[in-house]
Amino acid sequence: MSGFTSVAMFLTIWWTVLFVVLPWGTVTHAEAGIDKGDGGDPGAPVDPKLKQKFLITTGISIVVFGIVWLVIWSGVIKLPSLPSGY
Incomplete structure (x- = not known):
């Protein structure tokens, strides 16, 4: 598996x-009982905690990517080879 393929697979898993x-x-x-006033969406999160969620996402993605990499490396699933001209 090439470096480009690895990065593309990791980013797909991450998203x-x-x-x-x-x-x-x-x-x-x-849910929190806070009035957003005019023009505010009541479904908007109070505190989205994006930094924490990005870290959790990265950790889970590393584990899932490691499993995918092991499956491909062991030969259970083989990626088709592209011609060398590409």
Whole structure:
């Protein structure tokens, strides 16, 4: 597996895991009983804790990518080889 393929796979895994992690522990303004006033979305999170969620996403992604890399490296799943002209 080339370096470009590894980076592309990691970023794909990272974004997928991010969308799973984003709703964890989120409290909306409506759930907290806070009035947003005119033009505010009551479904907006009070404190999204994005830095913490990015770190959790990175940790989970490293573990998942390691498993995917081991499966590919062991030969259980083989990636098709591209012609050398590309």
